[in-house]
Amino acid sequence: MTAPTPQPDILHRTENGVSWITLNRPEAMNAVTWDQRDRIIALLADASADPAIRAVVITATGKGFCAGADLRGSPAAGERVAGDVARMIRLGAQRLITAVLDCEKPVLAAVNGTAAGIGAHLALACDLVIAAEPARFIEVFVRRGLVPDGGGAYLLPRLIGPQKAKELMFFGDAVPAAEAERLGLVNKVVPADALEETARAWAERLAQGPTRALAMTKQLVNASLDGDRAAALAAEATAQEINMSTADANEGVASFVERRTPKYLGR
Numbered sequence: 001m002t003a004p005t006p007q008p009d010i011l012h013r014t015e016n017g018v019s020w021i022t023l024n025r026p027e028a029m030n031a032v033t034w035d036q037r038d039r040i041i042a043l044l045a046d047a048s049a050d051p052a053i054r055a056v057v058i059t060a061t062g063k064g065f066c067a068g069a070d071l072r073g074s075p076a077a078g079e080r081v082a083g084d085v086a087r088m089i090r091l092g093a094q095r096l097i098t099a100v101l102d103c104e105k106p107v108l109a110a111v112n113g114t115a116a117g118i119g120a121h122l123a124l125a126c127d128l129v130i131a132a133e134p135a136r137f138i139e140v141f142v143r144r145g146l147v148p149d150g151g152g153a154y155l156l157p158r159l160i161g162p163q164k165a166k167e168l169m170f171f172g173d174a175v176p177a178a179e180a181e182r183l184g185l186v187n188k189v190v191p192a193d194a195l196e197e198t199a200r201a202w203a204e205r206l207a208q209g210p211t212r213a214l215a216m217t218k219q220l221v222n223a224s225l226d227g228d229r230a231a232a233l234a235a236e237a238t239a240q241e242i243n244m245s246t247a248d249a250n251e252g253v254a255s256f257v258e259r260r261t262p263k264y265l266g267r
Contacts, residue, residue, distance in 0.1 A: 010039045011061070017054040017207035017266070018200070019047045019105075026062025029114060031070035032122070037092055041099040048104035054207035054266045056103060057199050058126060059110035066119025068140060069093060069150075093118045093150030100125040101151075101222060104215045106206045110199035111177075112192070116140045118150040124185060125155060127218055130199050131177040132192040137185060142172040158225050160184055210248035211266035 011022040021043050023030040032040075040058070047053040060066060069092070100107050100122065109126035116138040123129055123137070139156075141148045148169055156165035160183050168175065180186040190198045206214065216239040224232045243249050248264045255262035 009033065009036050010043075012043060014053060016204050017052065018203040019043060019053045019056045021056065021058045023058075023060035023066055025070075026060075026064070028070060029064030029067035030060045030062065030119070031067040032096075032118065033070045034092060037096045041096060044099045044103045044107070048102075051211075051266055054105060054209075054211045055203045056105050056107045057110055057203045058100075058107060058122065059196070059199065060112055062113070063134075064113040064119075065109075065111045065115040065135065066122055067114060068117030068119050089149050093121070097121055097125045097151040097155075104218075105211065106214050106218060108199060108203050108206070110195050111135045111137075111186075112195055114138065114174075121148075121150040121152050121155060124159060125151065128202065129186045130188045130190060130195065130202065131180060131186045132195040133177055133189055134192055135177040135180075135186075135189075136174040137177075137180050138174045139168045139172050142169060207266075208264060210246070210252060210262075210264045212246045212248060213243050213252075216243055 007024055009023070009025055011020075011024045013020050021040055023032065023036065025031065025033075025036075044056065047056050096118070106128065107126045108128045108130065109123040111123050111129060111131040113132065113134055114136045115123045116136075117140045120137045120139065139148060139152065141152070147153075152169065153165070156168065159165075160168075164183060175183070175185070177186060177189045181189045188198065220232070220236055220239055223235060227235075247267045248262075251264060252262050
């Protein structure tokens, strides 16, 4: 009897201009390995470069979205010396989160279950977050005596303010989906059986939008949290100058003048 072909750890498909990236290690609650991180980073880079891809969804199979990092798949190392851990964090968790933040297409997280540690940060780095009702978000690092990595201390205060971010990181309590929505960590909570349908509707709506304008809007919003007002306004003016040369901007203006629905091509 022929043994079944094992499923890949990352499933990928493209439908209607949307790149679907699905973590597929349900038996490990989708704890992410080094190889999986590299694959996700590569797929996000591909999405940025491919004009046919106009939005990205990151989701997972099974009951967990991502239970954190699975270091068993990391490169073998000898005796640890000063600098090894920092290098591993830079090349691993931080590179993954940066790839999401820097992707030139809008990235939507469809959180099906528990998102803990780097798994929570992977979701929160996305531009939009839809969570199933059973989903939970856990800053698990303190439970292990660790400092949050993967950009957590950067992301959380910008989403919910420093006091609440400290509470989540100091205590490591699980935050249910409904509470995460109330805090502003999540855009929308839906029943578990409606998660994929809702994510598809949102992603395909994004994929029908003015892709370059969305990319520059994402960049402006992300940069605004780190710069001063003058720099933000200068960046905004420059982005609009560049955007007005795109076909979609011309189509948007023309459709308004002609009183018709615009048809954006992502160019």
